[in-house]
Amino acid sequence: MRNSGIIRLIVGVVVLVLVGVVGGAYAFRPRPHYVEQPVKFNHLLHHQELDMECSFCHLYVQDYALAGMPKLETCMFCHDEANSPGNPQLVSLIKKANQEGENFAGVKWVRMYKNPGHVIFSHRVHLRQRIECATCHGPTGDSKKPVSADYLITMGQCISCHEARQVSNDCLTCHK
Amino acid sequence: MKRINRLQFLKMLGCGSAASLAGAAGLWPASWAGVKEPPSELPPELIAEEIESDWLLGHEKWVPSFCLQCPTGCGIKVRVIGGRAVKIEGNPYYPVNLGRLCPKGQAGLQVLYDPDRIKGPLKRVGERGLNQWESISWEQALNEVARELKKLRDKGMPHTLAIMSGRSRGQMVTLIERFLKAYGSPNDLRRDSVATESIKIGNYLTQGHRNYFAYDWDNTNYVLSFGLGFLEAGRPAMRLLRAYGHLHQGRAGRRAKIVQVDPRFSITSAKADEWVPINPGTDGALALGLAYVIIRRGLYGEKFVREQCFGFDEWADDKGQHHQGFQQMVLQEYSPSFVSQITGVPEETINRLAEEFAGHRPAVAIAGRGVSMRSNAIFTQMAINSLNALVGSIGEVGGIWEQPEPPLEELAPVVKDPVAEEGLGHSRIDAAASHFYPLSENVFHRLADRLLSGEPYSLQALFLYYTNPLYSSAEPDKIRRALEKIPFMVSFSPFMDESTAYSDIILPDHTYLERWQDDVPDPAVTFPVFGLRQPVIEPLYNTMNSGDVFLKLAKALGSPMAEALPWPTFVDLIKERVKGLWKAQQNSMGTNGSFEELWNKLLSEGGWWAPVPWEIEQESKPKDGKRFYFYSTELYKRLKAAAEYEQLSQKDLGLSFAEAQERVFVRLGIVARGDKVYMPHYVPLQLIGNKDEFPFHLIVYKTMTQAEGRGANVPNLQEIFGLQVRKQWDSWVEMNPRTAELLGVVDGDEVWVESPVGRLKGRVVLFPGVSPEMVHIPHGLGHQDYGHWAKGRGINPNWLLQDQCDLLGGTAAWFSTRVKMYKA
Secondary structure, three states: OOOHHHHHHHHHHHHHHHHHHHHHHHHOOOOOOEOOOOOOOOHHHHHHHOOOOHHHOOHHHHOOOOOOOOOHHHHHOOOOOOOOOOOHHHHHHHHHHHHHHHHOOOOOOOOOOOOEOOOOOOHHHHHHOOOOHHHHHOHHHHOOOOOEHHHOOOHHHHHHHHHHOOOOOOHHHHOO | OOOOOHHHHHHHHOOOOOOOOHHHHHHOOOOOOOOOOOOOOOOHHHOOOOOOOOEOOOOEEEEEEEOOOOOOOOEEEEEEEOOEEEEEEEOOOOOOOOOOOOHHHHOOHHHHOOOOEOOOOEEEOOOOOOOOEEEOOHHHHHHHHHHHHHHHHHOOOHHHEEEEEOOOOOHHHHHHHHHHHHHOOOOEEEHHHHOOHHHHHHHHHHHOOOOOOEEOHHHOOEEEEEOOOOOOOOOOHHHHHHHHHHHHHOEOOEOOEEEEEOOOOOHHHHHOOEEEOOOOOOHHHHHHHHHHHHHHOOOOOHHHHHHHEEOOOOEEOOOOOEEOOHHHHHHHHOOHHHHHHHHOOOHHHHHHHHHHHHHOOOEEEEEOHHHHOOOOHHHHHHHHHHHHHHOOOEOOOOOEEOOOOOOOOOOOOOOOOHHHHHHHOOOOOOOEOOOOEOOOOOOHHHHHHHHHHOOOOOOOEEEEEOOOHHHHOOOHHHHHHHHHOOOEEEEOOOEOOHHHHOOOEEOOOOOHHHOOEEEOOOOOOOOOEEEEEOOOOOOOOOOOOHHHHHHHHHHHHOOOHHHHOOOOOHHHHHHHHHHHHHHHOOOOOOOOOOHHHHHHHHHHHOEEEOOOOOOHHHHHOOHHHOOEEOOOHHHHHHHHHHHHHHHHHOHHHOOOHHHHHHHHHHHOOOOOOHHHHHOOOOOOOOOEOOOOOOOEEEEEEOOOOOOOOOHHHOHHHHHOOEHHHOEOOOOOEEEOHHHHHHHOOOOOOEEEEEEOOEEEEEEEEEOOOOOOOEEEEEOOOOEOOOOOOOEOOOOOHHHOOOOOEEOOOOEEOOOOEEEEEEEO
């Protein structure tokens, strides 16, 4: 063929583009945003394998919209400097706490779930309906990774679940 | 930090750890209307630093209290999230309402968050009535008030201070009583006389119990209601609402019959099992007509009547004089045909009702404002009470009971100094309990006249607590002119109502959801109840509990007020009284431990009650061991004393006892003579206004939402103000379609309603349930102030009412006004 060279060129370019697109799509695929926390906490281990309840660390869920993050004392219930396998941040925090004593400023958790001022949210009401933590907060409890920003809760999720369960979607239910 | 051991860790697990974090509160203010979320109990390190300023911790809790939207005082629980009250529900344990709550109670949040509330102490600037104020500090406000009070006392005029209070109960009443006693003034003016006080007097004369009765609704089989708004503004509201449901559907196989005797086809009339229309003010005749049938047919409870009542049969007194018995009098005078003529109730109905009433025991006859707001109230109430005696419902299952008081701790008596003694020696400014009104405790009716005349003395200072006389009185203009004469007025109201706008210094109270208070509710159940009110949130504004204000004033004034009111705060006074409950040991708390335990349980449950029969035997046995007096020996005693006083005080006239007694009878408007005076009898209504010129009889009735006249600033209540006639946010003039035809008006037209003392323009509502000779205007709107939702909306029918009273008891008889109407 007279233009076999051009055809090969075109095919080659198309293949390259396809490879590029597929490769790029793979490389830039949507991935969970993991927010770096001061301690690499392994939820899967503690929640599933060690069978700890969510409220063991997130203590205030019955009475507050803010369920709370654990104090270092909670971790030190089991861990100490020697007994924190594979978690150098925890070890150094414990060391720091032991050194500083009263002046220890606590673990600087990065707060992921925030309750804005125009929303009245009651954990208690939802717990009473035996809704699992994972229903709203995602499979955090089954993950080794830190909490992902993708599982942050928006109003749309509240509304759709309320609709599905035929619970009030009146504005005043949450915005008093 | 040491390693934490298990015990410490478990302690930490308990919520509400002690660390109070004022700093945290500063970091997380809530963004609603300036409400701050209170300090959290969470430790600071749990709250990450990157939080922005308007994220919430959302602490939620339920706080018990009791409602103030009407005199019932139902127990409530308030849901608080993030420092803001978000919902009010009924307290399931509180005996009066058992978890239910009427719309007024539910709307209480709008009282708390009313944007027109007074936010701090105010002092008048310029003339009275211009409504110009400057904000002052509490210190300055209290100093000024104390200074004025001190001046009066130093001048030897403590009796010229009057404190006018509304239907308050609990320790505020005690405080005010003690304050005035120590200060030296007899003028503890309570506004009870403008409502259903005459019912209390009727109860007192027949059964020795000067209060309303409680009813054992759980077991009643027949209710004969003379104008009591079961489903509207009758009190105790929530108890009656529940009773209605319970009586009809609460007991399998048993349904009570509720009969409403009422000139108007009200909601209660509509929902009752039978409505008996009656000529207004003739309920006494109907009751006696029913008594006739019951007695004649032998349907009365012989044992009870003969053994436990006095005056049924003829009797002779210790002088050997023969007295007519109730039986004889009724049979002579109140035959059904005669009664039918007076009341407009057909004879067959009278016969049938009497048979039903006596044949379906336990049966109760009960009355409301329709009876009490009239010139013949007391005798009508006595007649209605006699029905209960005839069927033996007094102190029995399903009948009427006296609710015992809770055993609060007694307080040390007030020690008075010579200034106080002298001050207390003066007569009250309203002539109550004097020989003019021998049965009264308060005579609001006389107050305006006496103030205007300046006799026997002028008032120099007036405190207004929980009352708004410039709105809620008949002839409000007369009251205003009377109040003009008082140089110093202080109001404690949290709202700028008409009377508060007229005062000189405002010391705003907290609203009921923000303050400590206590209550012994109006009789509702058959056992003693004590309610505790606690702040559900921190006070929103710079207001102060009026109890604390009185305590501070007492301290500032020094001896003897400071000793009479020694408590540092109002809560301390409440706690001292509660000690009596703790000592009693027999109660709903289930704890016989320390006082602290009892107090904490009170805080978590909202009240104390003792559902076991609490020495009821003792309470309900009056003197002489009789339970009911057909012939009221008490009334005889009082009137005799009044006649004797008349003889003495008019010595120069040389009156015989009979002449003096005649004068007393005439002055008190008693038309009967002889034995009949002391027995229940029918007194024709005294109406004001010439029938030809003023052809219509005006009744001012109360809807459920405005039962206390306080709901006008609450939007939710305005929305449902006139559900029955489909009107909202406005008053109306309710008339029969025939009346409208006569006047040439149609539904929605404006019409002038004019009485001998005033006139108002309102919108017509056609309602066949109104008698053609009557016109009804609902109470509650027509404010001239009180916030932007209340101001200038609707009409206040009090401007039409003439200030008449039942002279015997000194109680207001405001259902006595005739009016004329014409198209506007």
